[in-house]
Amino acid sequence: MSPKKLNLKDKYKLLTRDLDWEFSYEDRKEAFPYEEFEGIKITDWDKWEDPFRLTMESYWKYQAEKEKKLYAIYDAFAQNNGQTNVTDARYVNALKLFLTGVSPGEHAAHLGFAFTGRQMGGIGARVAAQMQSIDELRHIQTQIHAMSHYNKFFDGFDEFNHMHDRLWYLSVPKSFFEDARTAGPFEFMIAIGFSFEYVLTNLLFVPFMSGAAYNGDMATVTFGFSAQSDEARHMTLGLEIIKFLLEQHEDNLPIVQKWLDKWLWRGYRLLTLVAMMMDYMLPQKVMSWQEAWELYFEDAGGALFKDLERYGIKMPDYTDTIKQEKEHLSHQAWWIFYQYTHAAAFHTWTPSAEEMDWLSEKYPDTFDKYYRPRWELAAEMEAKGERFYTTGLPQLCQTCQIPMAFTEMSDPTQVVYRESIYNDERFHFCSDPCKSIFDNEPEKYVNAWLPVHQILQGNCGGGGLDKVIEYYHLEDGVANLDFEGSPDAERWKDWKGVA
Protein backbone atom coordinates (compact mmCIF):
# COMPACT_ATOMS: atom_id res chain seq x y z
CA MET A 1 0.00 0.00 0.00
CA SER A 2 1.37 3.40 -0.88
CA PRO A 3 1.61 6.03 1.80
CA LYS A 4 -1.16 8.61 1.91
CA LYS A 5 1.14 11.54 1.71
CA LEU A 6 4.23 11.71 -0.51
CA ASN A 7 7.35 13.19 0.92
CA LEU A 8 8.58 16.41 -0.66
CA LYS A 9 11.34 14.82 -2.68
CA ASP A 10 9.11 12.16 -4.24
CA LYS A 11 6.39 14.64 -4.92
CA TYR A 12 8.85 16.94 -6.65
CA LYS A 13 10.17 14.10 -8.78
CA LEU A 14 6.73 12.87 -9.77
CA LEU A 15 5.44 16.32 -10.60
CA THR A 16 8.42 17.45 -12.64
CA ARG A 17 10.77 14.98 -14.31
CA ASP A 18 8.31 12.12 -14.21
CA LEU A 19 5.98 14.06 -16.43
CA ASP A 20 8.22 13.15 -19.36
CA TRP A 21 8.00 9.95 -21.38
CA GLU A 22 10.01 7.90 -23.85
CA PHE A 23 9.12 8.15 -27.49
CA SER A 24 8.43 4.54 -28.49
CA TYR A 25 6.64 5.00 -31.81
CA GLU A 26 7.18 8.66 -32.74
CA ASP A 27 10.44 10.18 -33.91
CA ARG A 28 11.81 12.36 -31.12
CA LYS A 29 13.23 14.79 -33.67
CA GLU A 30 9.77 15.44 -35.02
CA ALA A 31 8.49 16.06 -31.52
CA PHE A 32 11.16 18.73 -30.99
CA PRO A 33 11.70 20.17 -34.45
CA TYR A 34 13.48 23.33 -33.25
CA GLU A 35 16.11 21.65 -31.15
CA GLU A 36 18.95 21.34 -33.65
CA PHE A 37 18.87 24.07 -36.27
CA GLU A 38 20.68 26.61 -34.12
CA GLY A 39 23.71 24.35 -33.99
CA ILE A 40 23.54 23.76 -30.24
CA LYS A 41 24.58 20.27 -29.19
CA ILE A 42 22.88 18.64 -26.23
CA THR A 43 24.34 15.31 -25.18
CA ASP A 44 22.42 14.64 -21.98
CA TRP A 45 19.35 16.52 -20.81
CA ASP A 46 19.52 14.66 -17.48
CA LYS A 47 22.43 16.87 -16.53
CA TRP A 48 20.00 19.80 -16.32
CA GLU A 49 19.65 20.96 -12.75
CA ASP A 50 16.20 22.23 -11.98
CA PRO A 51 16.61 25.81 -10.92
CA PHE A 52 13.23 26.36 -9.27
CA ARG A 53 12.75 23.18 -7.19
CA LEU A 54 9.11 23.97 -7.27
CA THR A 55 6.14 21.84 -8.27
CA MET A 56 3.17 23.30 -10.05
CA GLU A 57 1.01 22.59 -7.04
CA SER A 58 3.12 24.65 -4.65
CA TYR A 59 3.70 27.26 -7.35
CA TRP A 60 -0.03 27.96 -7.57
CA LYS A 61 -0.43 28.12 -3.80
CA TYR A 62 2.50 30.45 -3.39
CA GLN A 63 1.47 32.76 -6.21
CA ALA A 64 -2.16 32.90 -5.07
CA GLU A 65 -1.02 34.06 -1.66
CA LYS A 66 1.03 36.85 -3.21
CA GLU A 67 -1.83 37.93 -5.44
CA LYS A 68 -4.18 38.24 -2.48
CA LYS A 69 -1.84 40.60 -0.69
CA LEU A 70 -1.07 42.57 -3.82
CA TYR A 71 -4.68 43.23 -4.73
CA ALA A 72 -5.54 44.22 -1.17
CA ILE A 73 -2.94 46.97 -1.45
CA TYR A 74 -4.18 48.03 -4.90
CA ASP A 75 -7.66 48.40 -3.43
CA ALA A 76 -6.42 50.45 -0.52
CA PHE A 77 -4.38 52.61 -2.90
CA ALA A 78 -7.44 53.32 -5.04
CA GLN A 79 -9.72 54.01 -2.11
CA ASN A 80 -7.26 56.45 -0.60
CA ASN A 81 -6.76 58.32 -3.87
CA GLY A 82 -3.14 57.23 -3.82
CA GLN A 83 -2.50 59.06 -7.09
CA THR A 84 -2.57 62.36 -5.21
CA ASN A 85 0.34 61.28 -3.02
CA VAL A 86 2.98 61.01 -5.73
CA THR A 87 5.75 63.62 -5.64
CA ASP A 88 4.57 65.40 -8.77
CA ALA A 89 2.34 64.70 -11.77
CA ARG A 90 5.47 64.58 -13.93
CA TYR A 91 6.34 61.30 -12.24
CA VAL A 92 3.32 59.58 -13.78
CA ASN A 93 5.00 59.89 -17.18
CA ALA A 94 7.53 57.30 -16.08
CA LEU A 95 4.59 54.96 -15.50
CA LYS A 96 3.19 55.69 -18.94
CA LEU A 97 6.53 54.72 -20.39
CA PHE A 98 6.48 51.57 -18.28
CA LEU A 99 2.98 50.48 -19.26
CA THR A 100 3.40 51.19 -22.97
CA GLY A 101 7.02 50.14 -23.29
CA VAL A 102 7.77 47.51 -20.66
CA SER A 103 4.52 45.71 -19.82
CA PRO A 104 3.92 44.45 -23.38
CA GLY A 105 7.43 43.02 -23.12
CA GLU A 106 6.23 40.90 -20.22
CA HIS A 107 3.57 39.53 -22.50
CA ALA A 108 6.12 38.89 -25.24
CA ALA A 109 8.29 37.08 -22.68
CA HIS A 110 5.25 35.03 -21.67
CA LEU A 111 4.81 33.91 -25.28
CA GLY A 112 8.52 33.27 -25.71
CA PHE A 113 8.84 31.09 -22.63
CA ALA A 114 5.68 29.21 -23.62
CA PHE A 115 7.49 28.44 -26.88
CA THR A 116 10.70 27.27 -25.24
CA GLY A 117 8.63 25.46 -22.60
CA ARG A 118 7.28 23.39 -25.46
CA GLN A 119 10.31 23.10 -27.71
CA MET A 120 13.28 22.29 -25.51
CA GLY A 121 13.86 18.56 -25.36
CA GLY A 122 14.57 18.28 -21.64
CA ILE A 123 11.67 18.05 -19.23
CA GLY A 124 13.42 19.97 -16.45
CA ALA A 125 14.06 22.92 -18.74
CA ARG A 126 10.53 22.72 -20.14
CA VAL A 127 8.87 22.82 -16.73
CA ALA A 128 11.03 25.76 -15.65
CA ALA A 129 10.28 27.69 -18.84
CA GLN A 130 6.56 27.01 -18.48
CA MET A 131 6.56 28.40 -14.96
CA GLN A 132 8.39 31.48 -16.10
CA SER A 133 5.88 31.82 -18.91
CA ILE A 134 3.06 31.91 -16.38
CA ASP A 135 4.99 34.38 -14.23
CA GLU A 136 5.36 36.75 -17.16
CA LEU A 137 1.64 36.58 -17.84
CA ARG A 138 1.03 37.37 -14.19
CA HIS A 139 3.38 40.33 -14.45
CA ILE A 140 1.63 42.02 -17.31
CA GLN A 141 -1.72 41.47 -15.61
CA THR A 142 -0.62 42.86 -12.28
CA GLN A 143 1.12 45.79 -13.97
CA ILE A 144 -2.04 46.69 -15.86
CA HIS A 145 -3.98 46.51 -12.61
CA ALA A 146 -1.38 48.59 -10.76
CA MET A 147 -1.69 51.33 -13.35
CA SER A 148 -5.39 51.13 -14.10
CA HIS A 149 -6.05 53.48 -11.22
CA TYR A 150 -3.72 56.11 -12.73
CA ASN A 151 -5.56 55.68 -16.00
CA LYS A 152 -8.64 57.21 -14.39
CA PHE A 153 -6.80 60.47 -13.75
CA PHE A 154 -3.96 60.79 -16.28
CA ASP A 155 -3.75 60.69 -20.08
CA GLY A 156 -1.61 58.31 -22.10
CA PHE A 157 -2.41 54.94 -20.50
CA ASP A 158 -5.68 53.88 -22.06
CA GLU A 159 -4.47 52.82 -25.52
CA PHE A 160 -1.22 51.16 -24.48
CA ASN A 161 -1.98 47.94 -26.32
CA HIS A 162 -2.98 49.65 -29.56
CA MET A 163 0.05 51.91 -29.32
CA HIS A 164 2.53 49.15 -28.71
CA ASP A 165 2.19 47.94 -32.30
CA ARG A 166 2.35 51.41 -33.81
CA LEU A 167 4.17 54.17 -31.94
CA TRP A 168 7.63 54.93 -33.27
CA TYR A 169 9.57 54.52 -30.01
CA LEU A 170 7.57 51.48 -28.89
CA SER A 171 8.96 49.62 -31.89
CA VAL A 172 12.23 49.58 -29.93
CA PRO A 173 11.04 47.17 -27.18
CA LYS A 174 8.62 45.44 -29.55
CA SER A 175 11.28 44.60 -32.14
CA PHE A 176 13.67 43.57 -29.37
CA PHE A 177 11.30 40.86 -28.17
CA GLU A 178 10.24 39.88 -31.67
CA ASP A 179 13.89 39.40 -32.58
CA ALA A 180 14.24 37.03 -29.62
CA ARG A 181 10.96 35.22 -30.22
CA THR A 182 11.71 34.55 -33.87
CA ALA A 183 15.04 32.96 -32.97
CA GLY A 184 15.31 29.33 -31.96
CA PRO A 185 14.57 28.19 -28.41
CA PHE A 186 18.18 28.30 -27.21
CA GLU A 187 18.89 31.77 -28.55
CA PHE A 188 15.68 32.94 -26.89
CA MET A 189 16.82 31.47 -23.59
CA ILE A 190 20.20 33.22 -23.83
CA ALA A 191 18.58 36.45 -25.08
CA ILE A 192 15.78 36.80 -22.58
CA GLY A 193 16.45 34.14 -19.95
CA PHE A 194 20.11 34.97 -19.42
CA SER A 195 21.14 38.31 -20.96
CA PHE A 196 18.02 40.19 -20.08
CA GLU A 197 16.66 38.47 -16.98
CA TYR A 198 19.97 37.70 -15.38
CA VAL A 199 22.42 40.36 -16.45
CA LEU A 200 20.25 43.40 -17.18
CA THR A 201 17.06 42.95 -15.16
CA ASN A 202 18.34 44.95 -12.20
CA LEU A 203 18.82 47.90 -14.50
CA LEU A 204 15.21 47.73 -15.57
CA PHE A 205 13.27 46.75 -12.48
CA VAL A 206 15.22 48.33 -9.70
CA PRO A 207 15.18 51.82 -11.26
CA PHE A 208 11.45 51.71 -11.96
CA MET A 209 10.53 50.21 -8.61
CA SER A 210 12.82 52.36 -6.51
CA GLY A 211 11.66 55.29 -8.61
CA ALA A 212 8.14 54.38 -7.52
CA ALA A 213 9.20 54.11 -3.89
CA TYR A 214 11.02 57.45 -3.94
CA ASN A 215 8.09 59.15 -5.57
CA GLY A 216 5.26 57.97 -3.35
CA ASP A 217 3.79 55.43 -5.78
CA MET A 218 2.62 52.63 -3.48
CA ALA A 219 0.81 50.67 -6.17
CA THR A 220 3.81 50.20 -8.42
CA VAL A 221 6.29 49.57 -5.66
CA THR A 222 4.02 46.86 -4.28
CA PHE A 223 3.92 45.26 -7.68
CA GLY A 224 7.70 45.35 -7.58
CA PHE A 225 7.84 43.48 -4.30
CA SER A 226 5.34 40.94 -5.53
CA ALA A 227 7.38 40.27 -8.65
CA GLN A 228 10.69 40.11 -6.82
CA SER A 229 10.60 36.44 -5.89
CA ASP A 230 9.57 35.59 -9.45
CA GLU A 231 12.49 37.58 -10.78
CA ALA A 232 14.83 35.74 -8.45
CA ARG A 233 13.63 32.43 -9.91
CA HIS A 234 14.04 33.77 -13.43
CA MET A 235 17.62 34.69 -12.69
CA THR A 236 18.44 31.17 -11.54
CA LEU A 237 16.91 29.79 -14.74
CA GLY A 238 18.99 32.22 -16.80
CA LEU A 239 22.18 31.14 -15.09
CA GLU A 240 21.33 27.45 -15.38
CA ILE A 241 20.68 27.69 -19.12
CA ILE A 242 24.02 29.27 -19.94
CA LYS A 243 25.99 26.91 -17.72
CA PHE A 244 24.10 23.91 -19.06
CA LEU A 245 24.72 24.81 -22.70
CA LEU A 246 28.40 25.46 -22.07
CA GLU A 247 28.86 22.23 -20.15
CA GLN A 248 27.06 20.12 -22.71
CA HIS A 249 29.47 20.53 -25.62
CA GLU A 250 32.50 22.66 -26.42
CA ASP A 251 31.04 23.49 -29.85
CA ASN A 252 28.35 25.48 -28.07
CA LEU A 253 30.82 28.07 -26.80
CA PRO A 254 31.21 30.19 -29.96
CA ILE A 255 27.46 30.13 -30.59
CA VAL A 256 26.65 31.18 -27.04
CA GLN A 257 29.34 33.88 -27.10
CA LYS A 258 27.88 35.33 -30.29
CA TRP A 259 24.41 35.41 -28.74
CA LEU A 260 25.75 37.08 -25.63
CA ASP A 261 27.52 39.72 -27.70
CA LYS A 262 24.30 40.36 -29.58
CA TRP A 263 21.82 40.33 -26.72
CA LEU A 264 23.75 42.29 -24.15
CA TRP A 265 24.03 45.04 -26.74
CA ARG A 266 20.38 44.77 -27.78
CA GLY A 267 19.39 44.91 -24.10
CA TYR A 268 21.69 47.81 -23.37
CA ARG A 269 20.23 49.83 -26.23
CA LEU A 270 16.73 49.08 -24.91
CA LEU A 271 17.77 50.37 -21.49
CA THR A 272 18.29 53.81 -23.06
CA LEU A 273 14.66 54.38 -22.09
CA VAL A 274 15.49 53.57 -18.47
CA ALA A 275 18.51 55.85 -18.49
CA MET A 276 16.45 58.88 -19.44
CA MET A 277 13.69 57.90 -17.05
CA MET A 278 16.13 57.87 -14.14
CA ASP A 279 17.93 61.09 -14.96
CA TYR A 280 15.10 63.20 -16.34
CA MET A 281 11.66 61.82 -15.50
CA LEU A 282 11.76 61.13 -11.78
CA PRO A 283 11.01 64.26 -9.73
CA GLN A 284 12.71 62.61 -6.76
CA LYS A 285 15.80 60.91 -8.18
CA VAL A 286 17.14 57.61 -6.94
CA MET A 287 20.59 57.54 -8.48
CA SER A 288 22.00 58.53 -11.83
CA TRP A 289 22.04 56.18 -14.80
CA GLN A 290 25.81 56.20 -14.62
CA GLU A 291 25.74 55.08 -10.98
CA ALA A 292 23.20 52.38 -11.75
CA TRP A 293 25.28 51.11 -14.66
CA GLU A 294 28.41 50.98 -12.52
CA LEU A 295 26.67 49.20 -9.68
CA TYR A 296 24.61 46.68 -11.59
CA PHE A 297 26.65 46.08 -14.70
CA GLU A 298 30.26 46.95 -14.13
CA ASP A 299 30.43 45.54 -10.59
CA ALA A 300 27.81 42.78 -10.52
CA GLY A 301 28.09 41.88 -14.22
CA GLY A 302 31.86 42.00 -14.02
CA ALA A 303 31.84 39.39 -11.25
CA LEU A 304 29.48 37.22 -13.28
CA PHE A 305 31.71 37.30 -16.35
CA LYS A 306 34.69 36.39 -14.19
CA ASP A 307 32.70 33.36 -13.11
CA LEU A 308 31.91 32.45 -16.70
CA GLU A 309 35.53 32.78 -17.79
CA ARG A 310 36.19 29.17 -16.87
CA TYR A 311 33.89 28.16 -19.72
CA GLY A 312 35.80 30.40 -22.13
CA ILE A 313 33.18 33.17 -22.15
CA LYS A 314 34.51 36.69 -22.62
CA MET A 315 33.03 40.07 -21.83
CA PRO A 316 31.82 41.57 -25.15
CA ASP A 317 34.37 43.84 -26.86
CA TYR A 318 32.08 46.85 -26.89
CA THR A 319 31.77 47.18 -23.11
CA ASP A 320 34.39 49.95 -23.25
CA THR A 321 32.09 51.95 -25.51
CA ILE A 322 29.23 51.49 -23.05
CA LYS A 323 31.49 52.60 -20.26
CA GLN A 324 32.03 55.89 -22.08
CA GLU A 325 28.44 56.24 -23.23
CA LYS A 326 27.13 56.08 -19.66
CA GLU A 327 27.91 59.79 -19.30
CA HIS A 328 25.95 60.70 -22.43
CA LEU A 329 23.13 58.23 -22.89
CA SER A 330 20.30 59.71 -20.84
CA HIS A 331 20.92 63.26 -22.08
CA GLN A 332 20.85 62.25 -25.72
CA ALA A 333 17.73 60.15 -25.18
CA TRP A 334 15.67 62.80 -23.39
CA TRP A 335 16.63 65.27 -26.13
CA ILE A 336 15.09 62.91 -28.72
CA PHE A 337 11.84 62.66 -26.80
CA TYR A 338 11.80 66.33 -25.92
CA GLN A 339 11.77 67.32 -29.59
CA TYR A 340 9.45 64.57 -30.78
CA THR A 341 7.01 64.64 -27.86
CA HIS A 342 4.24 65.82 -30.21
CA ALA A 343 4.17 62.21 -31.41
CA ALA A 344 4.60 60.53 -28.01
CA ALA A 345 2.11 59.25 -25.47
CA PHE A 346 3.78 60.94 -22.55
CA HIS A 347 4.86 64.45 -21.70
CA THR A 348 8.37 65.85 -21.67
CA TRP A 349 9.72 69.04 -20.17
CA THR A 350 12.82 71.17 -19.79
CA PRO A 351 14.68 70.16 -16.62
CA SER A 352 14.43 72.74 -13.84
CA ALA A 353 17.44 74.73 -12.60
CA GLU A 354 17.79 72.39 -9.58
CA GLU A 355 17.58 69.33 -11.81
CA MET A 356 20.25 70.74 -14.09
CA ASP A 357 22.50 71.30 -11.08
CA TRP A 358 21.93 67.70 -10.05
CA LEU A 359 22.86 66.58 -13.56
CA SER A 360 26.02 68.73 -13.49
CA GLU A 361 27.01 67.17 -10.21
CA LYS A 362 26.35 63.61 -11.41
CA TYR A 363 27.90 64.15 -14.83
CA PRO A 364 30.73 66.62 -14.20
CA ASP A 365 32.60 65.72 -17.40
CA THR A 366 29.73 65.94 -19.84
CA PHE A 367 26.60 67.75 -18.71
CA ASP A 368 27.75 71.37 -18.62
CA LYS A 369 29.90 70.99 -21.69
CA TYR A 370 27.55 69.16 -24.04
CA TYR A 371 24.04 69.10 -22.68
CA ARG A 372 23.27 72.11 -20.50
CA PRO A 373 23.41 74.43 -23.55
CA ARG A 374 20.75 72.32 -25.27
CA TRP A 375 18.38 72.96 -22.39
CA GLU A 376 19.28 76.62 -22.38
CA LEU A 377 18.33 76.79 -26.04
CA ALA A 378 15.09 74.94 -25.31
CA ALA A 379 14.26 77.29 -22.43
CA GLU A 380 15.05 80.33 -24.58
CA MET A 381 12.70 79.14 -27.31
CA GLU A 382 10.01 78.30 -24.77
CA ALA A 383 10.25 81.77 -23.26
CA LYS A 384 9.59 83.20 -26.73
CA GLY A 385 6.49 81.03 -26.96
CA GLU A 386 8.19 78.71 -29.47
CA ARG A 387 8.53 75.51 -27.51
CA PHE A 388 10.86 73.33 -29.64
CA TYR A 389 9.02 70.57 -31.47
CA THR A 390 11.18 69.51 -34.35
CA THR A 391 10.03 69.05 -37.93
CA GLY A 392 10.40 65.92 -40.03
CA LEU A 393 10.97 62.34 -39.01
CA PRO A 394 14.19 60.89 -37.63
CA GLN A 395 16.53 58.50 -39.36
CA LEU A 396 16.37 55.20 -37.45
CA CYS A 397 18.90 52.47 -36.82
CA GLN A 398 17.94 49.37 -38.80
CA THR A 399 18.72 47.09 -35.84
CA CYS A 400 17.68 48.79 -32.58
CA GLN A 401 15.21 51.18 -34.29
CA ILE A 402 16.24 54.12 -32.09
CA PRO A 403 16.75 57.45 -33.90
CA MET A 404 20.38 57.81 -35.02
CA ALA A 405 21.24 60.19 -32.21
CA PHE A 406 24.15 58.48 -30.47
CA THR A 407 27.55 60.08 -30.89
CA GLU A 408 31.16 59.01 -31.27
CA MET A 409 32.80 58.75 -27.87
CA SER A 410 36.01 60.12 -29.38
CA ASP A 411 34.04 63.16 -30.61
CA PRO A 412 30.82 63.47 -28.58
CA THR A 413 29.07 65.95 -30.88
CA GLN A 414 29.56 63.82 -33.99
CA VAL A 415 26.72 61.39 -34.69
CA VAL A 416 27.78 57.79 -35.27
CA TYR A 417 27.00 56.76 -38.84
CA ARG A 418 27.56 53.17 -39.86
CA GLU A 419 26.18 51.49 -42.96
CA SER A 420 26.04 48.19 -44.78
CA ILE A 421 25.01 47.44 -48.32
CA TYR A 422 23.10 44.22 -48.71
CA ASN A 423 21.50 43.09 -51.97
CA ASP A 424 22.21 46.56 -53.41
CA GLU A 425 20.24 48.26 -50.66
CA ARG A 426 21.73 50.61 -48.09
CA PHE A 427 21.14 50.07 -44.37
CA HIS A 428 22.08 52.45 -41.56
CA PHE A 429 23.18 51.80 -37.99
CA CYS A 430 23.70 53.78 -34.81
CA SER A 431 26.75 51.80 -33.71
CA ASP A 432 29.25 49.11 -34.58
CA PRO A 433 27.44 46.38 -32.61
CA CYS A 434 24.09 47.18 -34.28
CA LYS A 435 25.85 46.94 -37.66
CA SER A 436 27.49 43.63 -36.85
CA ILE A 437 24.20 42.17 -35.61
CA PHE A 438 22.69 43.07 -38.98
CA ASP A 439 25.69 41.82 -40.97
CA ASN A 440 25.48 38.50 -39.18
CA GLU A 441 21.85 37.90 -40.20
CA PRO A 442 20.80 40.46 -42.82
CA GLU A 443 17.84 38.39 -43.99
CA LYS A 444 16.30 38.87 -40.58
CA TYR A 445 16.69 42.62 -40.26
CA VAL A 446 15.79 43.69 -43.81
CA ASN A 447 12.34 42.71 -42.61
CA ALA A 448 12.31 45.29 -39.80
CA TRP A 449 9.14 47.39 -39.49
CA LEU A 450 10.75 50.78 -39.10
CA PRO A 451 8.06 53.22 -38.00
CA VAL A 452 9.48 56.20 -39.92
CA HIS A 453 9.65 54.29 -43.19
CA GLN A 454 6.18 52.88 -42.63
CA ILE A 455 4.83 56.39 -42.13
CA LEU A 456 6.55 57.55 -45.32
CA GLN A 457 5.13 54.59 -47.24
CA GLY A 458 1.70 55.74 -46.18
CA ASN A 459 1.00 52.74 -43.97
CA CYS A 460 0.29 54.68 -40.77
CA GLY A 461 -2.85 56.59 -41.50
CA GLY A 462 -1.41 58.24 -44.64
CA GLY A 463 -1.11 61.96 -45.06
CA GLY A 464 0.56 64.26 -42.59
CA LEU A 465 1.51 64.03 -38.95
CA ASP A 466 -2.09 64.73 -37.85
CA LYS A 467 -3.19 61.49 -39.55
CA VAL A 468 -0.31 59.58 -37.98
CA ILE A 469 -1.26 60.84 -34.53
CA GLU A 470 -4.82 59.72 -35.18
CA TYR A 471 -3.56 56.32 -36.28
CA TYR A 472 -1.65 56.12 -32.99
CA HIS A 473 -4.93 56.88 -31.11
CA LEU A 474 -3.26 59.94 -29.65
CA GLU A 475 -5.54 62.88 -29.07
CA ASP A 476 -3.51 65.94 -29.99
CA GLY A 477 -3.01 68.28 -27.04
CA VAL A 478 -3.98 65.64 -24.48
CA ALA A 479 -1.44 62.84 -23.92
CA ASN A 480 1.31 64.37 -26.10
CA LEU A 481 3.27 67.67 -26.02
CA ASP A 482 5.01 69.39 -23.12
CA PHE A 483 3.89 68.73 -19.57
CA GLU A 484 3.33 72.45 -19.01
CA GLY A 485 -0.17 73.27 -20.08
CA SER A 486 -1.24 69.64 -20.40
CA PRO A 487 -4.56 68.43 -18.96
CA ASP A 488 -2.47 66.29 -16.56
CA ALA A 489 -0.76 69.41 -15.24
CA GLU A 490 -4.03 71.29 -14.92
CA ARG A 491 -5.73 68.49 -12.96
CA TRP A 492 -2.74 68.23 -10.66
CA LYS A 493 -2.83 71.95 -9.92
CA ASP A 494 -6.52 71.65 -9.24
CA TRP A 495 -6.00 68.83 -6.71
CA LYS A 496 -3.21 70.66 -5.01
CA GLY A 497 -5.08 73.95 -4.93
CA VAL A 498 -2.40 75.75 -6.94
CA ALA A 499 -3.55 78.56 -9.17
Place this chain on the structure above:
Amino acid sequence: MTIRALRDDYHGEFKDSLEKFGGLQLVYLGWDKHQMFCSSRAYPLPPEMRFQELLDNVMPEAFGQHPEFTQINWNRAQWILDNSVFEPDHSKTLTEMGIGHKSLLRLVTPELTGYKGADI
Protein backbone atom coordinates in the same frame (compact mmCIF):
# COMPACT_ATOMS: atom_id res chain seq x y z
CA MET B 1 25.03 32.33 -43.70
CA THR B 2 22.64 35.26 -43.94
CA ILE B 3 20.25 33.98 -41.31
CA ARG B 4 19.95 31.04 -38.97
CA ALA B 5 16.50 29.76 -39.82
CA LEU B 6 14.59 26.51 -39.61
CA ARG B 7 14.55 26.36 -43.40
CA ASP B 8 17.64 27.05 -45.50
CA ASP B 9 15.60 28.79 -48.18
CA TYR B 10 14.14 31.44 -45.87
CA HIS B 11 14.38 35.02 -47.10
CA GLY B 12 13.27 38.16 -45.32
CA GLU B 13 11.04 40.68 -47.02
CA PHE B 14 12.85 43.91 -47.89
CA LYS B 15 10.42 46.21 -46.13
CA ASP B 16 11.86 49.47 -47.44
CA SER B 17 12.86 48.76 -51.01
CA LEU B 18 12.51 51.59 -53.52
CA GLU B 19 9.27 50.43 -55.13
CA LYS B 20 7.45 50.73 -51.79
CA PHE B 21 7.71 54.52 -51.84
CA GLY B 22 5.38 55.24 -54.75
CA GLY B 23 7.92 56.67 -57.18
CA LEU B 24 9.86 58.57 -54.52
CA GLN B 25 13.16 57.62 -52.93
CA LEU B 26 14.27 58.08 -49.35
CA VAL B 27 17.07 60.51 -48.62
CA TYR B 28 18.41 61.14 -45.12
CA LEU B 29 19.53 64.68 -44.45
CA GLY B 30 21.87 65.61 -41.64
CA TRP B 31 23.66 68.75 -40.51
CA ASP B 32 26.93 67.83 -38.83
CA LYS B 33 27.75 69.35 -35.46
CA HIS B 34 24.28 70.82 -35.11
CA GLN B 35 22.91 68.73 -32.33
CA MET B 36 19.77 70.81 -31.92
CA PHE B 37 18.38 68.19 -34.27
CA CYS B 38 18.76 64.92 -32.43
CA SER B 39 19.38 62.96 -35.63
CA SER B 40 19.35 63.15 -39.40
CA ARG B 41 15.91 63.02 -40.92
CA ALA B 42 14.25 60.92 -43.59
CA TYR B 43 12.61 62.56 -46.61
CA PRO B 44 10.83 60.91 -49.52
CA LEU B 45 11.97 62.84 -52.60
CA PRO B 46 11.50 62.52 -56.36
CA PRO B 47 14.69 61.08 -57.93
CA GLU B 48 14.51 63.77 -60.60
CA MET B 49 14.62 66.57 -58.01
CA ARG B 50 17.43 69.01 -58.77
CA PHE B 51 19.94 69.82 -56.05
CA GLN B 52 18.92 73.47 -56.11
CA GLU B 53 15.32 72.44 -55.38
CA LEU B 54 16.54 70.38 -52.48
CA LEU B 55 18.32 73.44 -51.11
CA ASP B 56 15.34 75.72 -51.70
CA ASN B 57 12.49 73.50 -50.61
CA VAL B 58 13.69 70.69 -48.40
CA MET B 59 16.56 72.10 -46.36
CA PRO B 60 14.46 74.90 -44.81
CA GLU B 61 11.84 72.38 -43.73
CA ALA B 62 14.57 70.12 -42.32
CA PHE B 63 16.77 72.66 -40.56
CA GLY B 64 15.05 76.04 -40.69
CA GLN B 65 14.35 75.99 -36.96
CA HIS B 66 18.04 76.45 -36.19
CA PRO B 67 19.14 80.00 -35.29
CA GLU B 68 22.14 79.63 -37.64
CA PHE B 69 20.16 78.39 -40.61
CA THR B 70 19.93 81.80 -42.27
CA GLN B 71 23.70 82.23 -41.95
CA ILE B 72 24.55 79.24 -44.09
CA ASN B 73 26.58 80.20 -47.13
CA TRP B 74 25.37 77.58 -49.59
CA ASN B 75 28.22 78.24 -52.00
CA ARG B 76 30.77 77.38 -49.35
CA ALA B 77 28.84 74.53 -47.74
CA GLN B 78 30.61 71.17 -47.70
CA TRP B 79 28.81 67.88 -48.22
CA ILE B 80 29.31 64.26 -47.32
CA LEU B 81 27.33 61.72 -49.32
CA ASP B 82 27.26 58.19 -47.94
CA ASN B 83 30.41 58.84 -45.92
CA SER B 84 32.43 60.29 -48.84
CA VAL B 85 33.20 63.89 -49.69
CA PHE B 86 30.71 65.10 -52.26
CA GLU B 87 30.60 68.10 -54.56
CA PRO B 88 27.11 68.74 -55.79
CA ASP B 89 26.16 70.41 -59.07
CA HIS B 90 23.15 72.50 -58.18
CA SER B 91 21.55 72.03 -61.59
CA LYS B 92 21.73 68.25 -61.58
CA THR B 93 19.17 65.77 -60.26
CA LEU B 94 19.59 63.42 -57.33
CA THR B 95 19.89 60.45 -59.66
CA GLU B 96 22.44 62.15 -61.89
CA MET B 97 24.65 62.81 -58.89
CA GLY B 98 24.37 59.35 -57.41
CA ILE B 99 22.16 60.28 -54.48
CA GLY B 100 20.34 57.00 -54.34
CA HIS B 101 17.54 55.39 -52.33
CA LYS B 102 18.38 55.59 -48.62
CA SER B 103 21.47 57.71 -49.25
CA LEU B 104 22.70 59.82 -46.37
CA LEU B 105 23.58 63.41 -47.28
CA ARG B 106 25.31 65.47 -44.60
CA LEU B 107 25.79 69.21 -44.62
CA VAL B 108 29.03 70.46 -43.07
CA THR B 109 29.47 74.14 -42.15
CA PRO B 110 32.74 74.48 -40.22
CA GLU B 111 32.36 78.24 -39.75
CA LEU B 112 29.05 77.75 -37.94
CA THR B 113 29.74 76.25 -34.55
CA GLY B 114 26.18 75.92 -33.30
CA TYR B 115 24.25 77.49 -30.46
CA LYS B 116 26.71 78.99 -27.94
CA GLY B 117 29.53 77.51 -30.01
CA ALA B 118 28.72 74.13 -28.48
CA ASP B 119 27.98 72.21 -31.71
CA ILE B 120 24.29 72.44 -30.94
